[in-house]
Amino acid sequence: MGSPGLMNRNNGQRLGITEPISLGGPTEYDVIKTRELEKYLQDAGLYENQAEAVSREEVLGRLDQIVKIWVKTISRSKGLNDQLVQEANAKIFTFGSYRLGVHGPGADIDTLCVGPRHATREDDFFGELYRMLFDMPEVTELHPVPDAHVPVMGFKFSGVSIDLLYAKLSLWVIPEDLDISQDSILQNADEQTVRSLNGCRVTDQILRLVPNIQNFRTTLRCMRLWAKCRGVYSNVSGFLGGINWALLVARICQLYPNALPNMLVSRFFRVYTQWRWPNPVMLCAIKEGSLGLQAWDPRRNPKDRFHLMPIITPAYPCMNSSYNVSSSTLRIMSEEFQRGCDICEAMEISKADWDTLFETYPFFEAYKNYLQIDVTAESADDLRKWKGWVESRLRQLTLKIERHTYNKLQCHPHPGGFSDRSRAFHCCYFMGLRRKQGVPVNEGEQFDITLTVEEFKQNVNMYSLWKHGMEIRVSHVKRRNIPNFVFPGGIRPSSPSKVTWDSRRSVELKVSGRAQDSGEGKIVSNGSDNERKRARVDDSFETNLGNAKRLALPPSIGEVHQGSPPLSTVSASSIKGDDVDMHRLEESWGEKYENNIPDSLRNVKNLVEVSSQNVEANGSVECNPHNKTQAAATVDSTSSGEAEKLAIEKITSGPYLSHQAYSEELDELENDFEYGDQDKGIKGNIKGGPVESSSANAAVAVQVTSSNGSTSSGGLYSNGNLEELEPTELVAPLSNVTPAPVIHSKPLIRLSFTSLPKATGKTS
Numbered sequence: 001m002g003s004p005g006l007m008n009r010n011n012g013q014r015l016g017i018t019e020p021i022s023l024g025g026p027t028e029y030d031v032i033k034t035r036e037l038e039k040y041l042q043d044a045g046l047y048e049n050q051a052e053a054v055s056r057e058e059v060l061g062r063l064d065q066i067v068k069i070w071v072k073t074i075s076r077s078k079g080l081n082d083q084l085v086q087e088a089n090a091k092i093f094t095f096g097s098y099r100l101g102v103h104g105p106g107a108d109i110d111t112l113c114v115g116p117r118h119a120t121r122e123d124d125f126f127g128e129l130y131r132m133l134f135d136m137p138e139v140t141e142l143h144p145v146p147d148a149h150v151p152v153m154g155f156k157f158s159g160v161s162i163d164l165l166y167a168k169l170s171l172w173v174i175p176e177d178l179d180i181s182q183d184s185i186l187q188n189a190d191e192q193t194v195r196s197l198n199g200c201r202v203t204d205q206i207l208r209l210v211p212n213i214q215n216f217r218t219t220l221r222c223m224r225l226w227a228k229c230r231g232v233y234s235n236v237s238g239f240l241g242g243i244n245w246a247l248l249v250a251r252i253c254q255l256y257p258n259a260l261p262n263m264l265v266s267r268f269f270r271v272y273t274q275w276r277w278p279n280p281v282m283l284c285a286i287k288e289g290s291l292g293l294q295a296w297d298p299r300r301n302p303k304d305r306f307h308l309m310p311i312i313t314p315a316y317p318c319m320n321s322s323y324n325v326s327s328s329t330l331r332i333m334s335e336e337f338q339r340g341c342d343i344c345e346a347m348e349i350s351k352a353d354w355d356t357l358f359e360t361y362p363f364f365e366a367y368k369n370y371l372q373i374d375v376t377a378e379s380a381d382d383l384r385k386w387k388g389w390v391e392s393r394l395r396q397l398t399l400k401i402e403r404h405t406y407n408k409l410q411c412h413p414h415p416g417g418f419s420d421r422s423r424a425f426h427c428c429y430f431m432g433l434r435r436k437q438g439v440p441v442n443e444g445e446q447f448d449i450t451l452t453v454e455e456f457k458q459n460v461n462m463y464s465l466w467k468h469g470m471e472i473r474v475s476h477v478k479r480r481n482i483p484n485f486v487f488p489g490g491i492r493p494s495s496p497s498k499v500t501w502d503s504r505r506s507v508e509l510k511v512s513g514r515a516q517d518s519g520e521g522k523i524v525s526n527g528s529d530n531e532r533k534r535a536r537v538d539d540s541f542e543t544n545l546g547n548a549k550r551l552a553l554p555p556s557i558g559e560v561h562q563g564s565p566p567l568s569t570v571s572a573s574s575i576k577g578d579d580v581d582m583h584r585l586e587e588s589w590g591e592k593y594e595n596n597i598p599d600s601l602r603n604v605k606n607l608v609e610v611s612s613q614n615v616e617a618n619g620s621v622e623c624n625p626h627n628k629t630q631a632a633a634t635v636d637s638t639s640s641g642e643a644e645k646l647a648i649e650k651i652t653s654g655p656y657l658s659h660q661a662y663s664e665e666l667d668e669l670e671n672d673f674e675y676g677d678q679d680k681g682i683k684g685n686i687k688g689g690p691v692e693s694s695s696a697n698a699a700v701a702v703q704v705t706s707s708n709g710s711t712s713s714g715g716l717y718s719n720g721n722l723e724e725l726e727p728t729e730l731v732a733p734l735s736n737v738t739p740a741p742v743i744h745s746k747p748l749i750r751l752s753f754t755s756l757p758k759a760t761g762k763t764s
Contacts (some may be wrong), residue, residue: 015209016254017285021267021647026260033262033347034218040354041221048105056098056109059160064092067113070132071174074124075116089174090115095199097242100206101213102220108161112200114178117170121151121192125166129153143384150195165196181205183316186291194293194317201315202243209283209314210250211257218261220249223268230336231361234415235322238329238395240311244322247311248272251281255651265357266348269340274645275652277330280310286318293317309333328398328410336361343501356501363414364482367432371411371453372477373397374428378469383425386470387417389463394429397456397474404452408439420485430486433476 014020026034041047048056067090075088096110097103119125126146133139133155142155153164170188179185181204186194210216223245227233235241240248252268253259259267275281286295295317298304309325312318325333346352364370375390377383398411412432420426435441453474460472484492 014254015211015257015283016251017282018255018651020257021255021644021651023258025258026263029348030260030262034260037222037261037265037354038218040358041218041225044225044358046104046221046225048103052105055158056160059157059162060092060094060109060111063111063157063162063164066132067092067115067129070124070129071115071119074119074128077128078118080118084172087173088116089176090119091174091176091178093180093200095203097224099200099203100220100246101217102224102246106161108163110163110165110199112165112167112196114167114169114174114180114197116172116174117168118172119168121166121168122146126151126153150199151192165199167193167196169193181315183289183291186293186316198313198315198319199243202313202321203246205314206246206250206283210253212253215259215261215264216250216253219253219264219268220246222261222265223249226340226358229358229360230339231363231415232329232333232336234413235324236391236395237413237415238324238326238398239333239415240322240325243313244311247283247313247321248281250283254283266341266344269337269344270644271648271652273334273337273341274648277309278307279652280312280320282312282318283314286312287316289316291316296320324395326395326399326402327407328402328412331410332412339501342505352501359500362500363412363430363432364479364486367412367434368479369433370477370479370482371397371431371433372428372475372483373430374426374471374473374475375417376423376427376469376471376473377425378467380425382467382470383427385465386463387427389465390460390472391417391429393456393460394431396459397453398431400452400456401449404449405447408436409447409449410434410436418486420483421490422485428483430482 071088071090072085075085080088091114093112093114094109095112097107098109103109113125113129115125126144130142130144130153133153134142138158140156142153144153145151150165153166155162155164168190169185180197180200185197189197207213224233224242227240227245232239233241233245235244249264249268252264252271255271256264256267280296286297288295293316294301296304296310296312296319298307304310304320307320307323307325308327308330309322310320311322313321340357343352343357346356347354373390373394375383375387377386394413398413401409401411410433412434414430414432417427417429420428457472457474463470482492484490487493
């Protein structure tokens, strides 16, 4: 578990699948702004103190001792001879934020127990080890999840939260110096072991593939904080989780290897604002491997073609870590990338600061209409299991609503839930609702999503561990009726949020005469121009989805030489195939791919893994003493800025084959990767109680009207007011109603479920 060096030296071999965009070192301005950023992160409480760090190390050491005792115990019970019992060993590895060195106070530690071939997952890990931990007074909140996509045992050890996975190797004895980064470790491993090992292997590979680990860590801490402030940090909600943000930041570090965190943050937003999704983000070439494990490859695997925001893991087998992203969450993240890019540009001319970048997204001011999903149970243990299941299915509700309204009604899920302390065993989630930008408002038009909600509730209630008292209620609420317990301190703000970047920008645009009307959902309480940005991003997003239907092939990547203007001669042109018959396209894919892409992006089958070596070093690149702070405030001249934009355009163009058949995309996304097999039987009877709960409040048929109460016809802002989504009369019960317009190219959503743990958890 040693700490890696601060610098990675690769003996002249580049890190990444392309040349860097810039090899330039930091300016005085970068040094100053990086110090400001580091202080901001310290003041935000992102670093643990020494006492907590020591406590974590002690807990990990104790856990390592426990699994060693455990494996000897089961070896003896299985009748192994004395020598094998004596040699029997298990080992603890860490991964995730703790291994990356970006964890904060109180964060979970992701751990992996690696055991020998005779230590089984079902009987020994979730059996004997579970019993050992259960009997220890320092272990609390023990919660096994053996049927998850990646089986896990969660608990607190002396107050430190632990998520423990298990990998069973084909070895009789686990050596103490085991290197799990070697592909041979996967030999004869079952799928659950491969998935469990993946976290450690990916984390270690990331640290090998960044040029400066310390700069990577500071930048990643910044981006994690930003994502949480802006409400886009949540894998289960369809946004991005910790590993996704780490991979995105690592790619920027490769493209700007000598940059300090200030510039890396700025370039993060610049690059991903221009990124042409669904072209994948990759830290290294995808290699086939000799074990026959399936890697991400949209040419061979049809389901990979429906991924909207591929972020590929660098360890074999390479996989898309962001399969949960939907069109709505991609749109929201694209808006936030654009906002971040604008703020970083404003920071360069002293018109914004770090506080501006980290302004909290005003979710409960951003929309006039919301869905409220209430989850209740009869005990704390039941609620933990029930809300975990419901939360894992909320992404399906978003997909269903957008599909059944022909993508005209868009959803913005709030990551994480809220609890009403006045109610026992209660949790609720929210989704913002708005009409898609540019969709005309027809007189009398309504969005009737009652059937969609009922279908969602029926599927959720098929949970295999459902108990009496587990209920779900979905209701449509206006912004003015949002419950107080969602606000800090349980107190609803009497006035809109303080003046923010968005509100200032809105005023500037109006003064300059460039303000534009936008769709429902604009933040009227503070006059923000979020929706202006959303309209702009929607346009580019639709263009990207259109491009996804085509075969995009990048030109050759120009080299960057230190001391010369950064890519001033790079051409922005790219080669795109026309829309053609998919069969012809697939048949010619291999040939076109080989003939047109550069060597750095050669056919996935022949891509060679980029390797690097960790070497201890101290210090980052020294700043250029000839650069003056005043001059550095304008980081790039117009010409170099344009050259960099063209270079980014080249980098973000890549060979990617994608279908955009919406119904097929949904069916692919419906496969539940978090809970594999929890089906009570889709054709089984639905329990009457929970399905029927609060049917009056659950009806969310809505009609579009203007805010003065009259029905709108024509533009979204024909009278300058926001449109309203008003509740309409309830629709008849599910069994008696013909659904509102629904795409019938495939049957309605067919979900598959899995089983959460049957063992009851141990609580403190």
